[in-house]
């Protein structure tokens with residue numbers, strides 16, 4: 421346990437790829453896809469051995485705030501913060517860094533996604549603790565590297581350079597979401613890894629990079645009101661909390677640039693280092709991620725939920741969520757998702773296109 425470190429979980433994504441189970445107010449990280457726990461609860465539980473529970477913040481948004489607080493009843497309501505507008509992860513990273521800096525300007529912190537699946541929490545905790553320890557004495561921004569299993573274009577790529585001891589490698593280049601041909605080249609070269617979307621830095625190291633590349637984010641971090649002093653009277657601390665809420669409401673919605681932290685900071689940072697993840701990792705990008713974790717029957721069907729009846733069905737993914745019976749007969753390679761008010765039937769090869777059907781769905785079902 422690193423008593424002085426912090427962790428911030430970015431939980432403001434929309435998660436359209438898991439419609440109809442996911443909705444605007446219930447994105448992927450609030451779903452129980454693999455266990456009785458939501459992905460975000462798993463993400464917080466994994467951190468319990470790494471940083472104090474009181475040092476964990478979750479960055480959400482107004483639409484998801486209530487559901488996120490309900491999913492994490494063991495966090496204090498003020499640890500779950502609603503961003504007043506969707507400004508992407510560069511702004512979320514700035515807010516996370518500002519929050520931690522307002523408590524301890526010397527702190528190290530991890531900025532983590534809410535929706536990846538990692539089962540080996542012991543190895544995760546050990547490696548994350550190691551990265552926090554290294555970041556404490558470094559100006560580098562640290563990442564986790566995942567050995568690529570395909571030339572996927574939905575990830576950032578890390579060009580790995582020399583070893584730095586303790587399993588850390590210098591990153592020669594960070595390239596966010598390259599095109600297919602470039603990704604294929606990277607994977608073939610053997611020198612590149614996927615970026616896991618988990619970042620570790622000293623508050624001062626991130627602020628220094630923001631000063632160079634995104635001055636508006638740096639100003640936001642520097643001017644963020646401090647309201648964490650325990651020496652304050654109750655009245656004074658309420659006034660400071662109000663000042664912070666007013667600052668967020670005024671400054672966050674126009675914060676620039678409105679891009680991900682990968683484009684805004686990581687691609688440009690002077691020093692990036694990485695640790696090759698020794699734990700399992702899956703970003704659970706779509707319905708087709710399910711069979712690897714939930715298993716398949718002898719005909720290649722992956723079934724979750726009670727009341728699924730199959731005959732002559734092969735290679736399907738069937739997710740029943742409301743208890744109604746779903747029967748499949750003589751079909752193959754379908755994704756069938758049943759909820760109380762909407763049903764998805766898609767070809768396995770078309771799940772990346774779910775977003776395209778959503779404009780045709782009644783808005784109250786989004």
Ligand SMILES: Nc1nc2c(ncn2[C@@H]2O[C@H](COP(=O)(O)OP(=O)(O)O[C@H]3O[C@H](CO)[C@@H](O)[C@H](O)[C@@H]3O)[C@@H](O)[C@H]2O)c(=O)[nH]1
Nearest residue numbers: 430431432433479507508512533534575576615616617703
């Ligand atoms: N608070 C907040 N969180 C957000 C926002 N937008 C996204 N998030 C959250 O930030 C995390 C990552 O966001 P994505 O938008 O899903 O990122 P990505 O396209 O998957 O790319 C990132 O992750 C990949 C690994 O999965 C990386 O390979 C890639 O380089 C990048 O870091 C998720 O937990 C998502 O809920 C936002 O505006 N605000």
